[in-house]
Amino acid sequence: xxxxxxxxxxxxxxxxxxxxxxxxxxxxxxxxxxxxxxxxxxxxxxxxxxxxxxxxxxxxxxxxxxxxxxxxxxxxxxxxxxxxxxxxxxxxxxxxxxxxxxxxxxxxxxxxxxxxxxxxxxxxxxxxxxxxxxxxxxxxxxxxxxxxxxxxxxxxxxxxxxxxxxxxxxxxxxxxxxxxxxxxxxxxxxxxxxxxxxxxxxxxxxxxxxxxxxxxxxxxxxxxxxxxxxxxxxxxxxxxxxxxxxxxxxxxxxxxxxxxxxxxxxxxxxxxxxxxxxxxxxxxxxxxxxxxxxxxxxxxxxxxxxxxxxxxxxxxxxxxxxxxxxxxxxxxxxxxxxxxxxxxxxxxxxxxxxxxxxxxxxxxxxxxxxxxxxxxxxxxxxxxxxxxxxxxxxxxxxxxxxxxxxxxxxxxxxxxxxxxxxxxxxxxxxxxxxxxxxxxxxxxxxxxxxxxxxxxxxxxxxxxx
Amino acid sequence: xxxxxxxxxxxxxxxxxxxxxxxxxxxxxxxxxxxxxxxxxxxxxxxxxxxxxxxxxxxxxxxxxxxxxxxxxxxxxxxxxxxxxxxxxxxxxxxxxxxxxxxxxxxxxxxxxxxxxxxxxxxxxxxxxxxxxxxxxxxxxxxxxxxxxxxxxxxxxxxxxxxxxxxxxxxxxxxxxxxxxxxxxxxxxxxxxx
Numbered sequence: 013x014x015x016x017x018x019x020x021x022x023x024x025x026x027x028x029x030x031x032x033x034x035x036x037x038x039x040x041x042x043x044x045x046x047x048x049x050x051x052x053x054x055x056x057x058x059x060x061x062x063x064x065x066x067x068x069x070x071x072x073x074x075x076x077x078x079x080x081x082x083x084x085x086x087x088x089x090x091x092x093x094x095x096x097x098x099x100x101x102x103x104x105x106x107x108x109x110x111x112x113x114x115x116x117x118x119x120x121x122x123x124x125x126x127x128x129x130x131x132x133x134x135x136x137x138x139x140x141x142x143x144x145x146x147x148x149x150x151x152x153x154x155x156x157x158x159x160x161x162x163x164x165x166x167x168x169x170x171x172x173x174x175x176x177x178x179x180x181x182x183x184x185x186x187x188x189x190x191x192x193x194x195x196x197x198x199x200x201x202x203x204x205x206x207x208x209x210x211x212x213x214x215x216x217x218x219x220x221x222x223x224x225x226x227x228x229x230x231x232x233x234x235x236x237x238x239x240x241x242x243x244x245x246x247x248x249x250x251x252x253x254x255x256x257x258x259x260x261x262x263x264x265x266x267x268x269x270x271x272x273x274x275x276x277x278x279x280x281x282x283x284x285x286x287x288x289x290x291x292x293x294x295x296x297x298x299x300x301x302x303x304x305x306x307x308x309x310x311x312x313x314x315x316x317x318x319x320x321x322x323x324x325x326x327x328x329x330x331x332x333x334x335x336x337x338x339x340x341x342x343x344x345x346x347x348x349x350x351x352x353x354x355x356x357x358x359x360x361x362x363x364x365x366x367x368x369x370x371x372x373x374x375x376x377x378x379x380x381x382x383x384x385x386x387x388x389x390x391x392x393x394x395x396x397x398x399x400x401x402x403x404x405x406x407x408x409x410x411x412x413x414x415x416x417x418x419x420x421x422x423x424x425x426x427x428x429x430x431x432x433x434x435x436x437x438x439x440x441x442x443x444x445x446x447x448x449x450x451x452x453x454x455x456x457x458x459x460x461x462x463x464x465x466x467x468x469x470x471x472x473x474x475x476x477x
Numbered sequence: 478x479x480x481x482x483x484x485x486x487x488x489x490x491x492x493x494x495x496x497x498x499x500x501x502x503x504x505x506x507x508x509x510x511x512x513x514x515x516x517x518x519x520x521x522x523x524x525x526x527x528x529x530x531x532x533x534x535x536x537x538x539x540x541x542x543x544x545x546x547x548x549x550x551x552x553x554x555x556x557x558x559x560x561x562x563x564x565x566x567x568x569x570x571x572x573x574x575x576x577x578x579x580x581x582x583x584x585x586x587x588x589x590x591x592x593x594x595x596x597x598x599x600x601x602x603x604x605x606x607x608x609x610x611x612x613x614x615x616x617x618x619x620x621x622x623x624x625x626x627x628x629x630x631x632x633x634x635x636x637x638x639x640x641x642x643x644x645x646x647x648x649x650x651x652x653x654x655x656x657x658x659x660x661x662x663x664x665x666x667x668x669x670x671x
Contacts, residue, residue: 079643141647148654155665166620169658170611173624177631184638
């Protein structure tokens with residue numbers, strides 16, 4: 013058996029089968045067990061090593077050939093596979109209580125397996141096309157609530173599709189640079205195409221207008237899932253570029269460009285979030301800020317930048333999962349997610365309201381919560397190079413903090429005498445409580461993510477040195 | 478003879494891509510898109526084997542068929558409203574500017590990717606007018622037509638530098654995926670309406 017068959021094609025086939033099933037419990041259980049199995053397999057099974065269990069010998073080969081090209085997953089990719097399928101397992105768990113088993117589970121599994129394929133495909137530039145296919149699959153996911161097509165979703169489709177030509181052309185130019193590394197004009201052209209491609213793909217300033225629109229229009233949990241998985245996979249794809257091409261790592265303006273774009277995203281996302289009146293849009297702004305922090309972490313330079321970036325991953329996953337889960341719970345009992353729609357819900361849905369506020373505060377970098385340790389490292393790194401820029405980062409975080417305070421004010425504003433009472437289901441309460449526990453534990457003991465932190469950089473041979 | 482046919486194809490490409498900008502009737506739009514794919518096939522077969530180039534044609538026509546069926550199901554043949562039609566003169570001017578700009582760009586493109594001028598200009602015209610199409614409309618059907626036009630132009634140019642079967646297959650999946658996505662969006666909107 014080959015590793016790509018196990019971690020790419022089997023999930024894809026299962027996703028196809030699950031699409032045909034009507035029973036949500038069967039879909040939920042089979043998907044959760046399967047993703048848990050894939051996570052454990054990634055954690056425990058070595059690739060390209062013969063294993064003997066009882067009298068049975070087997071070996072996971074690293075490659076599979078398809079249409080003349082290869083999909084390869086090596087042992088160094090195992091930690092990434094464990095991270096991605098482990099996270100998917102946690103994302104799938106609330107699906108049944110939110111009654112979104114279809115479309116989240118089959119389409120989410122298919123999107124995940126395609127995004128894993130982006131890491132495995134050789135030449136890796138073809139990953140841009142695979143990401144586009146994942147984007148196309150995400151449209152039914154976002155529009156599953158039987159709604160009219162809205163501007164955010166259409167704009168999301170346009171911007172993601174526009175990225176494909178830029179990335180593919182830049183790949184051709186990169187091959188030319190390999191043959192003629194001294195050609196500065198070619199390097200500049202490749203850098204421009206690559207930059208534009210990633211600007212569209214990663215929704216980098218100023219191409220991020222679709223994010224708040226999409227998070228306002230779509231179901232919050234489905235939007236949250238997509239806004240977590242797509243940027244994460246895209247940043248890994250971008251890091252793969254940096255890892256492979258020495259000339260790209262050596263471009264003198266790259267750290268400055270990453271810093272500028274990162275600061276712009278943090279500043280604009282944070283300030284925008286402070287003025288939003290829709291809770292979904294605030295989530296979208298937080299995603300913009302998170303992408304900014306990722307870019308800023310990568311701009312710090314050296315191996316430490318990769319480590320800080322990886323340190324951001326787990327808290328981000330947890331925060332976005334709790335944030336979108338709590339929004340979905342509030343949405344069940346409110347006509348909409350505008351601030352005036354959710355007034356009083358702090359009293360009738362206290363678990364969801366607490367989860368929402370704490371997830372928001374965690375992404376704003378509040379001490380004791382999961383988002384604080386990586387942000388502290390970034391603030392420290394920025395302050396050592398430029399105090400004004402570090403101040404801009406703090407202002408962006410302050411914007412998210414203000415949005416949390418405004419949300420709290422809206423949720424708790426109720427006429428005198430309004431009764432308190434938790435009306436979430438038991439499962440929803442349990443999920444929120446477990447998530448909040450995770451937020452505090454990761455904030456107090458960030459070293460618990462250390463095993464991941466030590467193994468994950470191995471994916472990037474050069475960046476990790 | 479081939480050279481003359483290339484110029485004829487370019488002319489047809491300009492006519493179809495411009496026609497897509499101005500067409501109000503979805504049937505005309507799909508007809509123009511189908512002819513446009515024929516032009517794409519001709520431009521791609523200049524540097525690819527006919528069997529591989531025909532994959533573009535088949536994919537394109539399949540996309541047209543999917544879009545046509547989706548329109549019939551969703552709108553029952555009713556016309557779509559396109560707000561930009563009021564600015565017809567502006568659209569003509571913009572399309573003219575795109576054509577001129579793409580001609581200027583194609584003169585440099587010929588040196589860059591060693592292709593004949595009509596093929597490079599044809600590819601760039603599709604990209605430019607596809608982008609213009611995207612700028613003018615927010616209707617999902619016409620947005621997808623704009624994206625398909627843009628990708629067709631890109632495929633014409635990219636075929637000269639990459640002949641991998643996997644890329645051809647993936648691009649075909651993307652084209653068909655766009656058509657199917659549009660069909661899904663149209664049908665969801667119809668279900669909501671009903």
